[in-house]
Amino acid sequence: MxxxxxxxxxxxxxxxxxxxxxSDTIIGYSLYIDLIRDIAGGKEIISSAMRKEVERVELAIxxxxxxxxVSIISSGDSGVxxxxxxxLEILYKENISLSLEIIPGIPAANTAAALLGAPLMHDYAxxxxxxxxxxxxxxxxxxxxxxxxxxxIVIYNPKSSQRDWQLKKTIEIILEYxxxxxxxxxxxxxxxxxxxxxxxxxDNIEQDLIDMMTIIIIGNSSSFIFQNYMVTKRGYDx
Amino acid sequence: MxxxxxxxxxxxxxxxxxxxxxSDTIIGYSLYIDLIRDIAGGKEIISSAMRKEVERVELAIxxxxxxxxVSIISSGDSGVxxxxxxxLEILYKENISLSLEIIPGIPAANTAAALLGAPLMHDYAxxxxxxxxxxxxxxxxxxxxxxxxxxxIVIYNPKSSQRDWQLKKTIEIILEYxxxxxxxxxxxxxxxxxxxxxxxxxDNIEQDLIDMMTIIIIGNSSSFIFQNYMVTKRGYDx
Numbered sequence: 237m238x239x240x241x242x243x244x245x246x247x248x249x250x251x252x253x254x255x256x257x258x259s260d261t262i263i264g265y266s267l268y269i270d271l272i273r274d275i276a277g278g279k280e281i282i283s284s285a286m287r288k289e290v291e292r293v294e295l296a297i298x299x300x301x302x303x304x305x306v307s308i309i310s311s312g313d314s315g316v317x318x319x320x321x322x323x324l325e326i327l328y329k330e331n332i333s334l335s336l337e338i339i340p341g342i343p344a345a346n347t348a349a350a351l352l353g354a355p356l357m358h359d360y361a362x363x364x365x366x367x368x369x370x371x372x373x374x375x376x377x378x379x380x381x382x383x384x385x386x387x388x389i390v391i392y393n394p395k396s397s398q399r400d401w402q403l404k405k406t407i408e409i410i411l412e413y414x415x416x417x418x419x420x421x422x423x424x425x426x427x428x429x430x431x432x433x434x435x436x437x438x439d440n441i442e443q444d445l446i447d448m449m450t451i452i453i454i455g456n457s458s459s460f461i462f463q464n465y466m467v468t469k470r471g472y473d474x
Numbered sequence: 475m476x477x478x479x480x481x482x483x484x485x486x487x488x489x490x491x492x493x494x495x496x497s498d499t500i501i502g503y504s505l506y507i508d509l510i511r512d513i514a515g516g517k518e519i520i521s522s523a524m525r526k527e528v529e530r531v532e533l534a535i536x537x538x539x540x541x542x543x544v545s546i547i548s549s550g551d552s553g554v555x556x557x558x559x560x561x562l563e564i565l566y567k568e569n570i571s572l573s574l575e576i577i578p579g580i581p582a583a584n585t586a587a588a589l590l591g592a593p594l595m596h597d598y599a600x601x602x603x604x605x606x607x608x609x610x611x612x613x614x615x616x617x618x619x620x621x622x623x624x625x626x627i628v629i630y631n632p633k634s635s636q637r638d639w640q641l642k643k644t645i646e647i648i649l650e651y652x653x654x655x656x657x658x659x660x661x662x663x664x665x666x667x668x669x670x671x672x673x674x675x676x677d678n679i680e681q682d683l684i685d686m687m688t689i690i691i692i693g694n695s696s697s698f699i700f701q702n703y704m705v706t707k708r709g710y711d712x
Binding site for chain 2: 250357463
């Protein structure tokens, strides 16, 4: 299970790069496979559509049971809303033992944060707004509790063509606890073609810009905007 | 500002490695400088003790103002309890403009998670227990809110020789909301000499093993232990 970071070879760890190079077979969501196609030359490549995660893992397990060395690819970190957990869940369910290596990558949250400045310098909560696999009530409870305790909040999967109201509702809840002037960073396609980076405030989030490929970081009460950076204070007396 | 990940060259991104190699001067906490000493050969190296962060940043700014290319090093991600924020805070305070690049690394939480299995597969909260720079009441509130909303909880800086009661108190609070059987992963010196990895349950955390170099990951209500892995379910119907 290999986390490739945002996509460019330069943002992969040497360990991840090496794992891909040493594999017989590379399996992943087609978009992520495309990102690493140049380093996967000569390999068997199996790419599949979004939401075919279970099928992809079954294929990877079959290949591995046939003696192949298989890399199953996630963007960001394979352990953050990625494929690592699903591989382990299915091995557990089917009672299969395999030789495994889990190679983390730079998570999307941290790539986005570095492009924005340093918004994650204090305690933060990472929440996916996708209610495909999680009841909305649970997500809402997490948003509320994180906002009330003044966490920096990182939002994954804010919006898709099928899910259009969750982000608006989330911002409404957060505004019950955080000031309208709270800095917000919006990063789309971080380190990929079409990258866009926007720093704004909580009362001024332009919903139209946001899609599944967007990470949103909402500051805590110490966050501030400086030049073109969003920064959360660590608490030093300077 | 360069995040080097856990320490070994293999876990750095190519971008981070390249930045260090292209720098005239490398500045960091002595322990982290030691980790990358082999790739920093021939550079001016300025290392300093823990808690000398402000001094380190002032030195880095001076060097950069003298025309040097400077890498200021953090372990893990430079933007997670690292040096990026402090650099930006000081530049803001002193009204200085410099050409900056922020290079993220694999955060300690994610390195620990990969060694444990896949505990961060669902929404998670990252909390430092160090009350040197944060009032304890704030930390306690965050622990309570995170536990109540069934976040996976990642604890940084759980304990030091001067801070010995915070972790015990934290576990007591979490036990008000989470079951005693909740899986807990304890990772010390991840990917470094002396690494230790332990998977246990919330009612069975051995305090003596834990120090400042330890990351603790406490599962949510779906987390389980399988072989020698800790896994949090993503919610797939498998």
